[in-house]
Amino acid sequence: MSEKHHIIPVWFFVGVLLFVYGILIFISGIAELSHPPDTVLSNLHAPVWWGALLIVLGGAYCLIFRPKNT
DSSP: OOOOOOOOOHHHHHHHHHHHHHHHHHHHHHHHHHSOOSSTTGGGOHHHHHHHHHHHHHHHHHHHTOOOOO
């Protein structure tokens, strides 16, 4: 009876967290487009850019460190 244990890398879970946080930040940034905050640099739409960046990074981590079926 040989059992193989598959180890899931912690970086896969980091990628999932980055992806989920990116989606949440991106959605809040899209919601802010109709009601911009009264800050100096609100015209840069930072939540949209940071959310998109986190989605891309999280997706890359998930693809690179996904569990292998061996």
